[in-house]
Structure formats: C-alpha cells, structure tokens
Amino acid sequence: MPSRRAFLAGMMASGLCPTSGWADLGAPCYLSAARNPDGQFALYGLSDVGELLFQLPLPDRGHAAAAHPFRAEAVGFARRPGRFAIVLDCRTGERLATLNAPAGRHFYGHGAFSADGKILLTTENDYEAGEGRISLWDAANGYTRLGSFPSGGVGPHDMRLMPNGETLVIANGGIETHPDSGRTKLNIPVMQPNLTYLDLQGRVLEVVELDRALHKNSIRHLSVRKDGLVAFAMQWQGSLSEHPPLLGLHRRGQKPVLAQSKPDQHAQTMGYAGSVAFSEDGTRVAFTSPRGGVLHVFDADTGAFLRDHTLEDVCGLAHGPGGFSATSGTGQIVHVTQDTVRTQATWEFQWDNHLIPVQNGYV
Amino acid sequence: MRECLKLIALLILLPIGLVAGEHDARIRAVLDHHILPGFQHLSEEAEDLSNSAAQCSTDKEGVKAAYHDAFDAWIQVSHLRFGPSETGDRAFALAYWPDSKGFTPKTLTSLLNSADPIVQDPEAFSTLSIAGRGFYALEFLLYDERLSMLGDPAYRCALIAAIAGDIDANVAAIRNDWETGYAASLSQPGGDSPYRSEAEAAQELFKALLTGLEFTAETRLGRPLGTFDRPRPRRAEVWRSERSLSHVRLSLASLRDLAALLAEGYPSTAETLDRAFAKAIDRADTLDDPIFAGVVDPKGRIKVEALQQQVNNIRALAESDLGPRLGVAAGFNSLDGD
Numbered sequence: 044m045p046s047r048r049a050f051l052a053g054m055m056a057s058g059l060c061p062t063s064g065w066a067d068l069g070a071p072c073y074l075s076a077a078r079n080p081d082g083q084f085a086l087y088g089l090s091d092v093g094e095l096l097f098q099l100p101l102p103d104r105g106h107a108a109a110a111h112p113f114r115a116e117a118v119g120f121a122r123r124p125g126r127f128a129i130v131l132d133c134r135t136g137e138r139l140a141t142l143n144a145p146a147g148r149h150f151y152g153h154g155a156f157s158a159d160g161k162i163l164l165t166t167e168n169d170y171e172a173g174e175g176r177i178s179l180w181d182a183a184n185g186y187t188r189l190g191s192f193p194s195g196g197v198g199p200h201d202m203r204l205m206p207n208g209e210t211l212v213i214a215n216g217g218i219e220t221h222p223d224s225g226r227t228k229l230n231i232p233v234m235q236p237n238l239t240y241l242d243l244q245g246r247v248l249e250v251v252e253l254d255r256a257l258h259k260n261s262i263r264h265l266s267v268r269k270d271g272l273v274a275f276a277m278q279w280q281g282s283l284s285e286h287p288p289l290l291g292l293h294r295r296g297q298k299p300v301l302a303q304s305k306p307d308q309h310a311q312t313m314g315y316a317g318s319v320a321f322s323e324d325g326t327r328v329a330f331t332s333p334r335g336g337v338l339h340v341f342d343a344d345t346g347a348f349l350r351d352h353t354l355e356d357v358c359g360l361a362h363g364p365g366g367f368s369a370t371s372g373t374g375q376i377v378h379v380t381q382d383t384v385r386t387q388a389t390w391e392f393q394w395d396n397h398l399i400p401v402q403n404g405y406v
Numbered sequence: 407m408r409e410c411l412k413l414i415a416l417l418i419l420l421p422i423g424l425v426a427g428e429h430d431a432r433i434r435a436v437l438d439h440h441i442l443p444g445f446q447h448l449s450e451e452a453e454d455l456s457n458s459a460a461q462c463s464t465d466k467e468g469v470k471a472a473y474h475d476a477f478d479a480w481i482q483v484s485h486l487r488f489g490p491s492e493t494g495d496r497a498f499a500l501a502y503w504p505d506s507k508g509f510t511p512k513t514l515t516s517l518l519n520s521a522d523p524i525v526q527d528p529e530a531f532s533t534l535s536i537a538g539r540g541f542y543a544l545e546f547l548l549y550d551e552r553l554s555m556l557g558d559p560a561y562r563c564a565l566i567a568a569i570a571g572d573i574d575a576n577v578a579a580i581r582n583d584w585e586t587g588y589a590a591s592l593s594q595p596g597g598d599s600p601y602r603s604e605a606e607a608a609q610e611l612f613k614a615l616l617t618g619l620e621f622t623a624e625t626r627l628g629r630p631l632g633t634f635d636r637p638r639p640r641r642a643e644v645w646r647s648e649r650s651l652s653h654v655r656l657s658l659a660s661l662r663d664l665a666a667l668l669a670e671g672y673p674s675t676a677e678t679l680d681r682a683f684a685k686a687i688d689r690a691d692t693l694d695d696p697i698f699a700g701v702v703d704p705k706g707r708i709k710v711e712a713l714q715q716q717v718n719n720i721r722a723l724a725e726s727d728l729g730p731r732l733g734v735a736a737g738f739n740s741l742d743g744d
Contacts, residue, residue: 078738122742123744152744173506173507200744219506221629223628223629223632223633223638224504224624224625224629225620225623225624225628226620226624226743226744227620227621227624227628229504229506231498232495232498232502232536263744278743281488282488282489282600282610283488283606283609283610284489284591284599284606284610285600306602307602310602310603310606313609313734315743317739333735333737333739333740333742334734334740335735336737336740355735355737356735356737356738356740357739358739358742371737372738372739372740373737373738393738394738394739395739395742396742396744
C-alpha cells in the first residue's frame with residue numbers, strides 16, 4: 044500500500060487537487076458548507092479522503108461555494124433566498140469581502156469564477172420582475188459589483204464556466220419565487236426551464252428547452268466535462284405518478300440526450316435529483332437523490348443507466364478517486380467506485396447540498 | 407390464555423401488516439373520507455354556482471352567495487394537486503393565484519372592453535388563459551371596484567356565467583376522473599396504476615399535506631406579511647370578498663383531517679399533530695382580522711406572524727414525525743429541496 048504522502052502527491056500530479064495558492068493549506072480538494080452540531084453554519088475545506096483542512100464560519104445556512112482558480116479564496120453563498128455571499132481567505136479565515144445582493148435581488152446559492160480569476164459571476168433573482176440575472180463582481184479589486192445581464196430565463200440556479208473559458212452554461216430552473224412567500228413556487232403551470240449558453244458579455248449563444256411534456260422538469264444543477272459535454276440534473280414538479288428522466292446530457296449545437304433510471308430505482312428518487320457530476324475518468328456521470336438516499340450512475344456517452352448505490356441523505360457529489368466523492372447530511376464522506384461505496388470519514392457536521400471541487404471541475 | 411392467543415395472532419399478522427398492505431387502509435381511508443367526498447361536495451356547489459350565475463342579471467346577491475359556498479368547497483380540496491387536478495392544469499384553471507403580474511385583471515379588462523364573444527362558447531372559453539378563469543377571476547368581477555362596473559352589464563353577466571360554467575365543467579371532470587379510475591389507481595398501485603407501490607401512493611398524499619401547509623404559511627400568510635419594512639396587505643388572498651383569513655381556517659381544518667387519516671395507527675404522531683393543528687386553528691379563530699389589514703401595524707402584524715409560526719410548527723412536525731412513517735426521509739438535505 045502506498046504511503047499517504049505518496050498517494051497525495053499522486054493525486055496532485057493527476058490534477059485532482061490544486062497545487063497553486065491553495066497548496067499552503069494542504070491542497071484542499073473540495074469545499075462544502077455544513078451545519079455544525081451547535082446549529083452554527085460553516086464552510087469547510089476537505090482533502091480527497093475527507094480530512095478537514097479548514098473551517099470558516101458562515102452567518103447563516105450556506106448552499107454551494109466557488110473556489111478561486113489560483114488564489115486560496117473561497118466564496119460561500121447563502122441558501123436561497125439569502126442575500127449574502129462571503130469571500131474568505133482560506134489561509135487566515137479572514138473575510139475579504141461581503142457581497143450583498145442589490146435591492147430587489149437575492150442569490151440562488153451558486154456562482155463561478157472566470158478562467159483568469161478576475162471576475163466572479165453569481166446567479167440572482169430579480170424577484171419583482173420574476174427574471175433571472177447574472178451579476179459580475181470584480182475579483183481583482185475587492186469584489187465590487189460591476190453590473191449584470193439577463194440569465195436567459197426564470198430561476199437561474201447552477202452556473203458553470205465552459206472549458207473554453209469564454210462561455211457560461213446556466214441552469215434556468217424555470218420556477219418563479221418571491222421572498223415574501225418564502226420558497227413557494229408561483230408559476231408551476233407556466234414554468235419553462237432551459238439550459239442557456241451565454242458569452243461573458245451576456246450574449247445568448249444557445250438555448251436548450253425540453254419537450255413541452257417535460258416543462259415541469261426544473262433544470263437545476265450542472266457538471267461539465269473537459270470536452271464540453273454538459274450534464275444537467277432535474278427536479279420534477281409534477282405528480283409522483285409520473286416518472287420523467289432526471290438527468291440530461293448536452294453537447295453544444297446538438298439535441299439533449301435524456302438519461303432515465305430503471306423504473307424501480309427511479310421511484311426511489313421521488314422525482315428529485317440534488318447534485319450531478321462526471322466521474323474522475325469522465326466515462327460515467329451520476330446524480331444524487333437525498334429524498335431517496337440514492338446515487339444513480341450512468342454511462343456518460345450513451346446515458347444508459349448503469350447502477351444505483353444507497354447512502355442516507357446523500358447530496359454533495361463531485362469527481363473523486365476511482366469515480367466519485369459524495370457527502371451526506373449524516374456527516375459521511377464516501378468514495379464511490381464502480382462497485383462500492385466506501386466511507387472515508389464521518390464527521391459530526393451535516394454536509395449541505397453540494398461538494399465543490401477546488402480545482403476547476405473538468406474531468 | 408386468551409391474551410396469549412391474541413398475542414400469537416398479532417405476531418402472525420404483524421409482519422404481513424408491515425410489508426404488503428402497510429398503507430393500504432390508510433390510502434383507502436383518505437379516499438373514502440377526504441378526497442372523494444371533498445370533490446363530490448365541490449361538484450355540487452359548483453353546479454349551484456353555475457345555475458346561479460345564469461341568473462346573474464336579476465340576482466347578483468344569489469351569485470355572490472353561491473360563489474362563497476363553492477369557493478369554500480374548493481379550498482377544502484385545493485391541496486390535492488395531483489392526478490385529476492393536475493391533468494390539463496385543471497386546478498390552476500380553477501385557482502390562478504398568486505398572480506404576481508396581475509394577469510387576471512388584465513385578461514378580464516381586455517375581455518370586458520372588447521365584449522369578446524368567447525363567452526358564448528364554453529368549449530372556446532375552456533381554452534382561454536387560465537388567468538381569466540376560475541374563482542379568482544370571478545372575485546374580480548363580483549367584488550373589484552373597477553372591474554365589477556366595467557363594460558356592458560349584460561356582457562359582464564355573460565362573462566360571470568361563462569366562468570361559473572367553466573368552473574362547473576372543470577370540477578365535474580376532476581370528480582369524474584377520481585371516481586372512474588384515479589381512486590382505483592391510488593389504492594391499487596402496481597400493474598396499470600401510475601403508482602408503482604403503496605409507498606409511492608402514500609408519499610403522494612403526504613406531499614399534498616405538506617404542500618397545503620406550505621401554501622398556507624408562505625403564501626396565504628407570507629404574501630400579505632411581506633417584510634416588516636414593507637408589509638403588503640393588498641397581496642392578501644381574495645381580500646376584496648373578505649375571504650383571506652377564512653381560507654386559512656378552511657385549509658387548516660381540511661389538512662387536519664388529512665393528517666389524522668395519514669397518521670392512523672401511529673397514535674403518538676397523530677396526537678402530536680392534532681395538538682399542533684388545534685393550536686393553529688385556535689389562533690386563527692381568535693384573530694379578528696379577516697383580510698390581514700393589521701399587518702401594517704406592529705401589534706396586528708405580530709398576531710399574523712404568530713399564526714404563521716404555528717402553521718410552520720405543524721409542517722416541521724409532519725416532516726419529522728409523520729414523513730418517516732410513510733417512507734419519506736427527513737434528512738438535512740432531503741428536506742431542503744434546492
């Protein structure tokens with residue numbers, strides 16, 4: 044068995060963990076928000092085997108996070124409909140900046156950096172207009188707000204930078220909400236989710252919509268492979284008696300391929316996918332469903348269902364050693380390989396929805 | 407000896423009861439005592455409403471009375487948004503609210519101004535935008551200061567009759583679907599049923615309970631509350647006909663029935679939930695603010711907030727205590743929904 048040091052060095056060489064500004068921190072592989080046993084919330088840096096490398100307090104429940112491409116800076120986003128995002132220096136724990144959503148807006152909990160690390164982009168709800176916006180923040184100058192452009196739909200949630208560094212892909216979930224009515228969905232009968240590609244000036248490059256029969260399938264989370272294949276995970280807003288696919292694969296300029304779980308396995312998801320990721324070698328793609336406590340794995344090229352794994356309250360998902368790393372609301376951090384789910388660590392923290400790779404997530 | 411035999415009988419029966427058929431009686435009870443009578447009552451009231459609306463020009467008060475009765479009956483089943491209610495967005499055509507962009511008054515204004523002949527053709531009317539149909543549209547025509555006076559009175563009555571007729575047809579279709587197929591689908595999962603298992607069917611009913619509680623807390627109460635700095639009393643549900651608080655009370659009473667039926671066989675869960683409902687209903691009964699106008703002043707506001715908190719308490723209890731009994735996980739992430 045190789046020594047841990049050699050193993051870690053191997054991981055770094057393979058590009059799973061970053062080597063630049065983040066290396067001083069023991070090269071964290073992942074960021075995840077969590078709730079601590081005392082009810083407080085925090086953002087954590089994790090190694091590939093689930094060791095805690097840093098802990099930074101958050102004022103309220105977080106959701107996802109974004110890691111600066113080379114500086115050891117992380118942005119923790121408030122859970123929807125929160126108004127804050129906090130930029131943290133992961134070496135000192137110092138708060139470098141606080142982003143406040145402009146009047147009439149709230150964040151959705153996701154964001155992305157530009158390839159050069161100069162700009163942070165966030166998904167936002169312009170809730171009086173009921174329209175999605177993407178805001179730009181100057182990461183080179185104290186994260187001042189630079190401006191915004193339309194997201195191309197209602198309810199933009201996850202957003203990723205494509206491997207070309209010039210294109211954004213946005214999951215416009217289609218669901219209108221207003222903070223006065225909490226998280227109540229206001230427009231289910233007319234919701235129209237889409238996958239929108241924008242350039243960094245906000246020009247629309249491509250919009251992908253599913254068939255009308257699937258208009259209640261909210262496109263919510265994304266993962267991008269290095270060749271530009273986009274995986275999108277969905278949350279069904281219709282009856283549980285219907286069983287539409289919860290995963291789609293899209294390549295620019297082509298029709299999306301929908302990936303359907305086997306019927307018995309599908310029924311366990313309660314129509315809800317939480318996170319999506321490609322495997323470390325890019326050949327497989329998986330989504331988690333905390334409501335079913337399951338993780339479904341598919342062939343990344345054909346969309347064929349391969350198998351399911353079970354893990355209570357699993358939600359966070361990213362590429363990891365031998366396949367995937369996943370986290371759960373019961374504190375577990377696991378590796379998911381072809382055949383097994385192996386617990387790496389169990390903490391007393393409840394890991395929140397998403398496990399964010401520190402190194403740009405392309406595999 | 408008899409006790410001993412009872413125990414043996416129980417031991418033999420118990421495992422079967424816990425595996426196949428664990429939720430069978432529960433689902434049937436919800437159908438027989440909640441869903442089917444609820445839609446039967448609604449369809450009778452909707453028929454009355456349609457008949458009254460046909461007399462609109464001579465008996466406006468009669469139409470109003472029938473509107474209140476039918477709307478009451480709808481609120482009692484409005485949380486059952488799956489299956490027959492969802493087909494063709496029927497529930498939304500009965501109840502398009504909240505209407506954050508004001509589509510309902512816009513659609514009605516345009517119909518009234520142009521005296522659109524669509525009101526003479528029920529089939530064409532059933533394809534009209536859902537914002538111009540249903541109970542909330544009817545309220546504007548009967549109670550809104552401007553719309554209840556706009557356009558030609560005879561046309562306005564024809565529009566009221568068209569909306570009432572459309573409500574009646576829509577409700578009849580929902581009731582018919584329940585009685586001629588969907589009730590069987592829900593109670594006999596597997597095979598041709600869209601539900602693959604009893605658990606899935608029970609979860610659908612549990613989801614309806616949660617959706618109803620969420621709608622009452624976050625929308626019926628949350629919208630008028632707005633924020634402390636900016637309360638929004640005019641966003642209260644159907645304030646023009648002074649039904650806002652009444653909807654909260656009707657929905658809580660109906661959801662209490664559903665919760666009791668779902669918790670049948672789990673006495674401590676049933677008791678906890680019923681106590682939480684009793685508290686919320688008691689608060690609603692003593693709240694002297696039929697349209698939540700009081701949200702603008704701190705004293706009145708705190709009472710509406712307290713009621714909202716009580717409804718949220720029921721939600722939390724349903725999620726933590728009842729959900730797991732019905733196979734719905736109550737985890738940190740599984741409850742989050744994002």
